[in-house]
Structures are given as C-alpha cells and as structure tokens.
Amino acid sequence: MKIFSGNANPQLAKEICKFLNIKLGSAFIGKFSEGEVRVRLGENVRGKDVFIIQPTCPPVNDNLMELLVMVDAVRRSSAKRITAVIPYFGYARQDRKDMPRVPITAKLVANILTAAGVNRVLTIDLHASQIQGFFDIPLDHLFAVKVLMEYFQKKKIKNLVVVSPDVGGIKMARAYAKRINASLAIVDKRRVDDKEAEAMNILGEVKGKNAVLVDDMIATAGSLVEAAQALKKAGAKDIYAAATHPVLSGPAVERIKNSVLKELLVTNTIPINDSKKLGNKIKVLSVAPLLAEAIKRIHNEESVSCLFD
Numbered sequence: 001m002k003i004f005s006g007n008a009n010p011q012l013a014k015e016i017c018k019f020l021n022i023k024l025g026s027a028f029i030g031k032f033s034e035g036e037v038r039v040r041l042g043e044n045v046r047g048k049d050v051f052i053i054q055p056t057c058p059p060v061n062d063n064l065m066e067l068l069v070m071v072d073a074v075r076r077s078s079a080k081r082i083t084a085v086i087p088y089f090g091y092a093r094q095d096r097k098d099m100p101r102v103p104i105t106a107k108l109v110a111n112i113l114t115a116a117g118v119n120r121v122l123t124i125d126l127h128a129s130q131i132q133g134f135f136d137i138p139l140d141h142l143f144a145v146k147v148l149m150e151y152f153q154k155k156k157i158k159n160l161v162v163v164s165p166d167v168g169g170i171k172m173a174r175a176y177a178k179r180i181n182a183s184l185a186i187v188d189k190r191r192v193d194d195k196e197a198e199a200m201n202i203l204g205e206v207k208g209k210n211a212v213l214v215d216d217m218i219a220t221a222g223s224l225v226e227a228a229q230a231l232k233k234a235g236a237k238d239i240y241a242a243a244t245h246p247v248l249s250g251p252a253v254e255r256i257k258n259s260v261l262k263e264l265l266v267t268n269t270i271p272i273n274d275s276k277k278l279g280n281k282i283k284v285l286s287v288a289p290l291l292a293e294a295i296k297r298i299h300n301e302e303s304v305s306c307l308f309d
Helices: 011-021 060-076 106-114 129-134 145-155 168-181 222-233 251-255 288-299
Strands: 002-005 027-031 037-041 051-053 083-084 122-123 140-141 160-164 182-190 195-202 210-219 239-246 263-267 282-287
Touching: 002 011, 002 106, 011 051, 011 288, 027 060, 037 060, 051 060, 051 288, 060 083, 060 106, 083 288, 106 122, 106 129, 106 160, 122 288, 129 140, 140 288, 145 168, 145 239, 145 263, 168 182, 168 210, 182 222, 195 222, 210 222, 222 251
Parallel strands: 002 051, 051 083, 083 122, 122 140, 160 182, 160 210, 210 239, 239 263, 263 282
Antiparallel strands: 027 037, 182 195
16 A cells, blocks of 8 residues: 655645554655646555545645546556545535536536546545536545534534534534534525525524534635524524634634634644644644545455444
C-alpha cells in the first residue's frame, strides 16, 4: 500500500499515515510558471495499491485539478489500483436539475474522476446521498456522525433535541438523534436566494431543551445562524451545532462568533489554516482514525460496512 497527498490537506494525510504506521509517499506537487499543475512521484508504485488523499475544498478548481493530475501520474506508473480519498467532495451542491439550463456538476466530476483512472472513491458525508449513484466505480460513503456525537455523549448534556436546519437534512438528523437517544425537530425555512435563507417555523418540541443543529457542511453559516436564532425564539436553552465540512466562506466565522450558538463542532475534512481566528466557539475533531480504518479495510479486502453504523 502507498499513500500520497496533494496540497489540499497534507496534515490529515500525515495523521492517517500515523494511524496506519506507514510513511507518506514522496511526491513533488507544484506548478509551472504559467500556473499549470506539475506532479512527479518520488517513489515506485508499480503493482501497488495506491491511495491519494485530496479533498476538493477551496480553492476547488486547483485541488480538483491536482487530484486528476496525480491520478494520471499514478496510473501511468503502473499502479495496481487507485483509490481517491476525497474527505470533502466539491461540486456536490449541483446534484440535480432544479431549474432550466443548469449543469449537474456532481455527475460531471464523477465522470472526470473515472476517466482519469480512479478505480475506487472513499468519501465522507456527501451533500446528497444520490451522488453515490453518479459513479460507475465502487464508492465507500462514510459518516462523521460517530466522531461528532461521541463528543456530546462525553459532555453528558441532558434533555437534548437534535435539529435539522432544513427539510433536506432530516435523514442525517435522525441518524444523530438515534445514536444519542434524543428527540428530533426540524427548522422549516424559506430561502430568499442562494445566499440568504429566512427561518420560519420549528417542527417539533424544543422549548426548555438543549438543541444540537446538525448539517453536512457550513459555507457562509447564514442558514445555521438563522436556525439557531429561531430555536432561541422558540424557547431552546443552550444551542450547539455539528457539521462535518467547515467550508466557512465569506462572513461565516464572524456570523458564528456573534450568534447565539454556544459551540460548533466540525471535522478536519477541510483544513482550517488559521485556527486562531475561529475563537472559542468552534472546535475541530479529527476523522483521521475513521479514514485510516477504512483505508486499511479496503487494502485488505475486508468489509467496510461496520464503519457505516
């Protein structure tokens, strides 16, 4: 087995290698003077089972192109199998034609990865589960629910309700609620445009309870902050939030700092370069043990299904 990392999240790759007790593969990944991605593997991969760790997080286009060029380099170096480990799968928000004359970028990226030579994909908390069906190659879809919920179990927060910030996240919220034996609620919101969302009604009982808002990702944090405010108005006590992917673009960090949220949990699927700017409200948990176990099982041709529980 060989593990390589692009420039998107090398720290996560190092953590995974530490858990697996193997050395991170040597590779030069840079750019030519005009900006084209340049890759050269520093070791032999002929006949090897190769895993390339590269979330397609911002800058999305650069990181996606890096991944594709790395895959091509590995394929042309006669690797036995190539698994793209994409903790955060970018271009996933356009997963259907919800209006005329728009693309389905999630399917487009799936096609490009397959054409480049990827034999298998390993990812965490896709924006929509149906994206699994866009791939004609095996895809293992892991969930960060165990990593995030163990934190709340250790805190032993009483009278807890798990809240989905929108109708689309009900399935994820139900999985969280089931794991910690909590009740379930939903924020019914009405979207103003693609940047703003106005929270409207709370479906479920939250008055006098401690609430945990759960989502797959946080971009500008507009929906999350609106939902937290709506819960506070509905009589919720302490309000927490948990999200797998901390995109945290634009005014997200400031919004979270100034919100009614007591704490926000995220994972390191996406690197947060300046952790000091997060303040005390945002805590980062590692998915390295989860990904390391999945990689080990895939390499040994063992079942990965126990990691989906």
